[in-house]
Amino acid sequence: MISAVIAVALVGAGVCAVALTLGPEAPPVTDEAVASATPSETPTPTPTPLTPAEALLATSTDPQSCAVSFAGDGVALDPQLQTQGVRYQNLPIPRAEGRVFAGWYDAAADAAAMTQTARLNGADLVTCTDRQRTLHAGWTTPEANTAEAAGIPILMYHQFTRNPKGEDNWLRLNYAYIGDFDAQMAHIQQSRFYLPTWDELSAFIDGKLYLPKHSVIITDDDADSTWLEMAAPIVNDRKLLTTSFVITSARSEGPPNPFVLQRSHTHDMHRAGANGKGRMVNDDADTIAADLNRSAQVLGAKEVVAYPFGHYNDTTKEGLRRAGFELGRTIEHGYVRIGTDKLALPVIRMNYGMTVDDLVKEIG
Incomplete structure (x- = not known):
């Protein structure tokens, strides 16, 4: 390219002089020059790594899913995916040498104080903020756990009636007046009893989980229509x-x-065997195990069995073991304590005529 400077001087009416100055040739514009003149692009920032809870949430498309994280001294657990508005499912029960787990709490201060009314129990529904929640672990010592001397009552109901005078038949004692039942449930609710799950009861028996004396398990046998209605x-x-x-x-x-768990009362063993007693004490262990496995398939749970008629023996227990059940519930009176036989859990039988005052005498 040529650069030029032209000077023109006018004198009178004519042109006096013209000067043309040629400058040096400019270098050609290359592709590299154009490229170097283009502003460089802003580097893409490295994304912030997801937290374990965020990564877990990313695997779910359910808007009600909630990533529950666990905190506390010695706790190193992955978060769990729970569902908001649903009862907590399978919360972990951590174990540590020389310590006894004392439950999960929303606040670290409540965990440290083992505040019973703040402890999450089996009836609590999942609630979250921004689809996340952190639970704090409480711990106590084996000595304090033993000193609590808790005896956990398992209440056993059967059928129900709206007749305050009860039912006039051979199963009369089985029929709880529904007004008494409602009053008894109101006492448990208003007194804020702790409601353990079956896996918690198992860990309690092992001495690895602290349960307060103010605990109770509510059960019904047979799933009778009066129970459902x-x-x-x-x-x-x-x-x-x-x-x-x-x-x-x-x-x-x-x-x-x-709020109702369904667990096994066997599939087809709630009837008499050859000697007039229940099939659970007539059949061999493999037959018992096969029946219980069928029951577990229907219920989608394998955890605890209530023995029909309360009949059981060593063969019955072996059948439960072969089927993979950990707990067996009898009809014998008593309380579950540390060291109780897991395949011979006692109960508090609730008969017709028992009032809320009778319940208080049994469970406090």
């Missing part, structure tokens, strides 16, 4: 965790509400 709505309204022991050959529909 009268009593189940009460535990739902009062938000009390309850276990219904179901004979799965007779009933296979799901739980009546979110």
Whole structure:
């Protein structure tokens, strides 16, 4: 390219002089020059790594999912995916040498103080903020756990009636007046009893989980129609965790509400065997195990069995072991304590005529 400077001077009416100055040739513009003149692009920032809870949430498309994280001295657990509005499922029970786990709490201060009314129990529903929640572990010592000397009552109900005078038949004692049942459930709710899950009860028996004396487990045998129509709505309204022991050959529909666990009352062994006693003490261990496995398939749970008629022996226990059940519930009176035989859990039988005052005498 040529650069030029032209000077023109006018004198009078004519051109006096013209000067043309040629400058040096400018270098050509190359592709490299154009490129160097283009502003460089801003580097893409490195994304912030997801937390374990965020990474877990990223695996779920359910808007109600909640990543529950766990904190506390010596706690190194991965977060769990739970569902908001649903009872907590399978919360971990950490174990540590020389210490006893004392439950999960929303606040670290409550965990340190082992505040019973702040401890999450089996009936609590999942709630979250921004789809996340952190639970804090409480711990105590083996000595303090032993000193608590807790005896956990398992309440055993059967059928229900709206007749305050009861039912006039051979099963009369089995029928709890529904007004008494409601008053008893109100006492448990208003007194804020701790409601353990079955895996918690198992860990308690092992001496690895602290349960307060102010604990109770509520159960119903047989899943009778009167239970479903009268009593189940009460535990739902009062938000009390309850276990219904179901004979799965007779009933296979799901739980009546979110606060009812369904567990095994066998599949088809709630009837007499050759000697007039229940099949659980007549059949061999493999037959018992096969029946219980069938029951577990229907219920989707394998945890605890209520022995039909309360009949059991060593062969019965072996059948439970072969089927993979950890707990067996009898009809013998008593309380579950540290060291109790897991396959011979005692109960508090709730008979017709028992009032809320009678319940208080049994469980406090």
